[in-house]
Amino acid sequence: KLRPLSVRASYAGGFRAPTLKEMYMCFDMAGIQMIYGNPDLKPEKSHNFNLALEHNGQVRGGILAGSYSLTLSGYYNYYDRRITTTDFPGTDQLEEGAIYANEDGVRVAGADFNARYRTASGLGASLSYNYLHVAHRSLDSQFSQPRPHSATWRIDYERRLCSTYKLYAGLSGRYLSKASSRYDTDGAYSLWKFTLQQRIWRGISVNFIIDNLLNYKPKTYYWNSAPTNGRTWSAGLSIDVNDIFK
DSSP: OBTTEEEEEEEEEEEEOOOHHHHHOEEEETTTEEEEOOTTOOOEEEEEEEEEEEEEEEEOSSTTOEEEEEEEEEEEEEEESEEEEEEEOOOSSSOSEEEEEEEOOEEEEEEEEEEEEEETTSEEEEEEEEEEEEEOOOSOOTTSSOOSEEEEEEEEEEEEOSSSOEEEEEEEEEEEOOOSSTTOOSOOEEEEEEEEEEEEETTEEEEEEEESTTOOOOSSOOTTSOSOSSOEEEEEEEEOHHHHTO
């Protein structure tokens, strides 16, 4: 600790032997394709390095008086002989499908930034950003190139106006960049959500939510597309019996 800064560093090493399934089983995966074991698989090893800086503080005086936290971290992962699946072209005796294999030298590096701020008056904000880089993939896989940039954010207000009424309003969002993969047909996108919660009496709350506020719809639905078909509205009433009769 170097007040008001905290520094954290860590290392982790991993080892995993191939399972009997990965080495010897051959099976039909729900009628989609055949999966073949590989008796020549080698054990999988991994190394992880992580460095993080954290700072917490307070703003005193004025309407913006409150507390905040800032975190910046970086990581590097190296996978030696990572066990995964790759395409199997088939033979005269075996139909095409996928086979377990060792992938050499996979490297994953990234950085995370997180910021949070909350005022004494009830106003709050947060932001998170992540950068991810995957390199030295030796096998073709639909998951080989994830989205390198992603972010989430939220701004909200929470206030108790009297003994029986409490208000919470929040606007949050999520952003995902275009994946450097042929499987990404939609590119970058963002999803927004508005939430309004009112505690109108002891144990009774009324909730109102607009999800996917900007009405984003994917062009095609695939494993990396947003799980939405457009804007949704919802309203609800929650009752806490224990709180009512407390």
